[in-house]
Amino acid sequence: MAMIAVQVVLEKLASFVAEETRFLGGVRGGIVELLDDLYSMKSFLQDAEERSESDQGLRAWVKQVRDVAYDAEDILEEFMLRFAPSHESGFIHHLRNSYRSIRKLSARHRLAVQLQSIKARVKAISERRNAFSLNRIDMPSTSSATVEKWHDPRLAALYLDEADVVGIENPKHLLVSWLVEGEEKLSSISVVGMGGLGKTTLVKKVYDSHPIRRSFDTHSWVTVSKSFASTELLRVALQGFLVTANEPVPDNLQSMTDFQLIDALRNYLWRRRYVIVLDDVWNVNAWETIKYAFPDCNCGSRIIFTTRLSNLAESIENTSHVYELQALLENEAWTLFCMKAFRGEHKAVCPPELEEMSRNILKKCEGLPLAIVAIGGLLSKKKNGGLEWKKVHDCLATELKSNDDLGSLRRILQLSYDNLPYYLKQCYLYLSVFPEDYLIKRMKLIRLWIVERFVEEKQGFTMEEVAEEHLVLAFSQSSKLGGPMFFLFPFESTSKK
Ligand SMILES: Nc1ncnc2c1ncn2[C@@H]1O[C@H](COP(=O)(O)OP(=O)(O)OP(=O)(O)O)[C@@H](O)[C@H]1O
Ligand SMILES: [Mg+2]
Incomplete structure (x- = not known):
């Protein structure tokens, strides 16, 4: 989803600008302008993505927007990695710093030139937009505005x-x-x-x-x-x-x-x-x-x-x-699930032929009452017993993405997702490239995050250590966000290019 990818890049750029204000010096203004242009272009992306299935030209346009956002990110990243202020101290550091200051001047100059060229590209892409008569849809950076509109x-x-x-x-x-x-x-x-x-x-x-x-x-x-x-x-x-x-x-x-x-x-x-x-x-x-x-x-x-x-x-x-507050215990979760899924004549009792599937579905809810109530409620409407249940059981992630009955669950958890720092967002989103129920090996995930450049350098730590920290954070956040977060966020990959 280019939309999410661009949003992640924008948040990253915005945080660079906020954190490195002094260091960026004269180029800061240029970066802020670029950010504004990208934000403005992003507001047309949703419409473009929705219509791009049937329009090759639009598909190319969406790709250009995504690429230019990534290129902007690359340039800034390189600049920051090579010239970000070091946290050393002492006389040697002072000397080294004076030397680095001279290099920083020329680096800033180069950054200014590269920014100009990116801005020219953004301008050209933006003008090409007119050919598609796209509608502007402003997405709030957090979903709070949206949350007020839907029935909570x-x-x-x-x-x-x-x-x-x-x-x-x-x-x-x-x-x-x-x-x-x-x-x-x-x-x-x-x-x-x-x-x-x-x-x-x-x-x-x-x-x-x-x-x-x-x-x-x-x-x-x-x-x-x-x-x-x-x-x-x-x-x-x-x-x-x-x-x-x-x-x-x-x-x-x-x-x-x-x-x-x-x-x-x-x-x-x-x-x-x-x-x-x-x-x-x-x-x-x-x-x-x-x-x-x-x-x-x-x-x-x-x-x-x-x-x-x-x-x-x-x-x-x-x-x-x-x-x-803790998640529901297994027996409590089962009681709640049966209350929701087997209403009316069933009197909250699970028919034996559905028990195995029900228990498997319930396992994915990890004791989260909201998920149990939403999924139990959805299943209670399935008239065709076993067959329809099997569909939900096999494709819970797809069901969550497309089923209106689960929209509220999606939005509530989205709120927590919105609150994450950008680097954890991209790590989370990346998980959706794995098939449902796939066991992801820790080291493999860490290496993939590094290759995808989701992990930033941190002084005194190896990339693996920083990635490991993200992983720990991601899982500790997931207990606040929802253990079942991974199946609740069936986003598409945002991997670069
Ligand atoms: N103990 C419970 N028994 C039965 N249903 C529950 C229980 N706890 C929560 N639920 C169901 O889950 C839904 C969500 O619960 P609730 O709104 O209390 O969660 P919350 O922790 O306040 O979430 P948020 O952080 O989004 O405010 C409720 O509307 C209710 O249907
Ligand atoms: Mg609440």
Whole structure:
């Protein structure tokens, strides 16, 4: 997919520019211009790719865009590899540095010349675009805007019947005790885990439970999400407290400023024992911008965060506990799967002839409730029993890519993917060149990443060591993103040329 390939290159170039500003000197402006041109061209790529199947000319155009992006990357990479500032120190380093500075001047000059030629190529390719009357489709760099538009199935997590929830008794009990017992001063609890693991589901059940309703004077639930606006968060928080306490909401709520909202919250919460949930937090700034609204009056008040980011809790000063939510156990996953896949007359019982296939499909979900619910739901609609099930079983990756019923699952996990650094993105994408269920050997993958030039040089480390680090990171991220990430991301290869 040229689109993804170009996006990856663009992110890489943007990060060069951001990180090496001083070092790039006068050529920085040229690179920024080039980036702008490439971004602008990328907005036509989606339309071009969709129509390129039947149009040879368009296919060639898409290839030109991809190639010019890669060439721009190559030039910058070479420049950085040879002349990036070293981190040595001392007198010898000083001498070496003076010598390198002279060479850098000429390298910058050469870079400026090469950039000019790339820019001329971009301009020419861009002009050729007019012949195809392409439509501009601006893709946001993160999918937050998209996420707001589609119907978010996670809403379901807020309204699940107790009977539809499995495996939360122990964590629920623990969270309730952390909230109700313990110190008098204001403290926070974070529930951490990858997308679709059931954080919102669990915390909502805790929030609605009798001990919590009984022990706190007032409650509020705020869904934060990636694209939060602080005024809106404050407004929703205030409204939540007032509504749950059956108190009147101010007429001017919609026009209140941040200061007014913070004052109103502080006044209302003072001397009350309150609990507030901040669900789906992606950035500590979301908390930093609203935290003054929540006073500590030694009443045992609590703030609960749910987040996919395990390090977020560390940035919140009054964290008392972090709960790392785990995937469902095998028997819990099986119960949930049967509940979803065998509805109605089957009464959540798997017919013996489907058991082996069901267990194989379930294995791929790795205990992730969102995947189990989505795939179980999809299978429940398959009328033709064994045959259709076999199709899903054999081609889960293809099914995920094309089946509308699984679109929400795709998008939720895409959100985590968007949040990865660019170098891990390309490593992930590369995995899709392997067939489904293929056992990938560690060393082979490392060598392939190096050959594909996904691995950058790092001082003091061999390329293999850096690649190994990517691998470890990729797998540790995958436990936040979704162990089943690899089958959930059936992207096409972005290998170069
Ligand atoms: N314990 C559970 N029992 C049954 N279904 C569950 C359970 N946990 C989650 N689910 C199902 O998975 C879906 C996703 O769960 P939820 O929204 O709670 O995940 P999350 O961890 O909050 O994800 P995100 O990081 O995207 O916010 C729910 O809508 C629900 O259908
Ligand atoms: Mg959630």
